[in-house]
Amino acid sequence: MLGVGAAFPGRFGVPQHELSEVPWERRFTRLDETVALWRQLWTGPDLDSFHGEVLRFDGLPPMTVPARPGGPPIWLGGGSPSALRRAGRLYDGWLPYPPSPAAYADGLATVREAAIEAGRSVDDITPALFVSTMITDSPQAGRDALETFSQTSYGMPLAQLETVQALTAGPP
Secondary structure: OOOHHHHOOOOOOOOHHHHOOOOHHHHHHHHHHHHHHHHHHHHOOOOOEEEOOOOEEEOOOOOOOOOOOOOOOOEEEOOOHHHHHHHHHHOOEEEOOOOOHHHHHHHHHHHHHHHHHOOOOHHHOEEOOOEEEEEOOOHHHHHHHHHHHHHHHHOOOHHHHOOOOEEEEEOO
């Protein structure tokens, strides 16, 4: 597997949206079109072109038909209003990391509303949850470990991370 530096000589450390040569504002259009291209290739292996707003391909080689009809499920993670609506409209699963049960409930309601507006069943989208969990003998020992985790992984205090991400600690 090639690293970014090998695939793009002299470009290591350049933001991914710059490597894609897509303006920052169009990054999600590119994401959605990439998924649309995959799905078209998975359902029509003889597709030889794809023309979206950002991605344009002619002369695509034939594809192998995937083992699962329609290809593998594609999930979207995110909690912004646009990510929630995109998950409902276009994706098979939603993987958020909201800081509270209320934020999760609100997000899931938005995902489901967008699915219905797009003519999809709410059952078309599998909801999930990303939670950082520290199992320890005591809640305080867990919080201390999560504080270290937060500083090491995100460069921020635990109190700040808790405003955007679900975390829990303590005995099982």
